[in-house]
Amino acid sequence: xxxxxxxxxxxxxxxxxxxxxxxxxxxxxxxxxxxxxxxxxxxxxxxxxxxxxxxxxxxxxxxxxxxxxxxxxxxxxxxxxxxxxxxxxxxxxxxxxxxxxxxxxxxxxxxxxxxxxxxxxxxxxxxxxxxxxxxxxxxxxxxxxxxxxxxxxxxxxxxxxxxxxxxxxxxxxxxxxxxxxxxxxxxxxxxxxxxxxxxxxxxxxxxxxxxxxxxxxxxxxxxxxxxxxxxxxxxxxxxxxxxxxxxxxxxxxxxxxxxxxxxxxxxxxxxxxxxxxxxxxxxxxxxxxxxxxxxxxxxxxxxxxxxxxxxxxxxxxxxxxxxxxxxxxxxxxxxxxxxxx
Numbered sequence: 307x308x309x310x311x312x313x314x315x316x317x318x319x320x321x322x323x324x325x326x327x328x329x330x331x332x333x334x335x336x337x338x339x340x341x342x343x344x345x346x347x348x349x350x351x352x353x354x355x356x357x358x359x360x361x362x363x364x365x366x367x368x369x370x371x372x373x374x375x376x377x378x379x380x381x382x383x384x385x386x387x388x389x390x391x392x393x394x395x396x397x398x399x400x401x402x403x404x405x406x407x408x409x410x411x412x413x414x415x416x417x418x419x420x421x422x423x424x425x426x427x428x429x430x431x432x433x434x435x436x437x438x439x440x441x442x443x444x445x446x447x448x449x450x451x452x453x454x455x456x457x458x459x460x461x462x463x464x465x466x467x468x469x470x471x472x473x474x475x476x477x478x479x480x481x482x483x484x485x486x487x488x489x490x491x492x493x494x495x496x497x498x499x500x501x502x503x504x505x506x507x508x509x510x511x512x513x514x515x516x517x518x519x520x521x522x523x524x525x526x527x528x529x530x531x532x533x534x535x536x537x538x539x540x541x542x543x544x545x546x547x548x549x550x551x552x553x554x555x556x557x558x559x560x561x562x563x564x565x566x567x568x569x570x571x572x573x574x575x576x577x578x579x580x581x582x583x584x585x586x587x588x589x590x591x592x593x594x595x596x597x598x599x600x601x602x603x604x605x606x607x608x609x610x611x612x613x614x615x616x617x618x619x620x621x622x623x624x625x626x627x628x629x630x631x632x633x634x635x636x637x638x639x640x641x642x643x644x645x646x647x
Contacts, residue, residue: 310334312382315389319508322349323545335362345509369411379418386429393513397473412480428495430484438468451578452608460611488564501570505545506639534602536580541571541611544627554621570612
């Protein structure tokens, strides 16, 4: 029997990919989005063209609107909360708006779920930024990347929280509220502390979505600036694998409720920001890519790799799309759809 899904940020990169999956299998979907992000209107047009004009219901509204959220939550069996302010740099410039969207907006979601009387499942897209700059973690420098000295599998969920930057604070606030609503109110919530997610339908910009931004900039011959030395390492996760873990958490909510999961490519799917990614991108493009160099940005971790073993053990989830395959798929999508950028 189809479930009723409420997807906040449903016209965004992750949201539109997950909505497409839900529509494909016949679920009832409400897309809740204020359409402020670049690409949101284009993603909506793609969803309507692919699945039909009336395949989903659009509520054009903001997560700061608690009344609107309470109304739509009356229909939801599952709420996947993806809407948010997503850039660290933007949060530094305008911390109040960042707080109102990420912290207060998530609180509005949780209250709407609690007051709905439907006991909905709530999936919250948190971030690895809740672990802060992680300056105390020992890192070694290799030829093309940095590496952890003491965390061969990556950073586990038990690692201490240290909200660095207004963005880290606002997302961390939502993270902890989501976790606590399971403890205090019995709400079936799941926190996904996501690493670098990338894939098709991602309209990356310099401040957010770096994998997509580098691909878009390379294909469009736009200037690229590398901040730091380019040896920073991230575990990257293709969006289809992220959608898989959402599905598994919902399917196994009896095990997942109240839990926090680090979700990324893990130790097997990592790449350094430019020293390794640059040559791979140049090979796909068939030419060298000139770049500018800039100073390190505040809170930029030398390494972040998620320890994803908890999600593997509890949910039976493991990423499937390797780094080279995923980047090639993204590259081909951007190359084929240059008119969208």
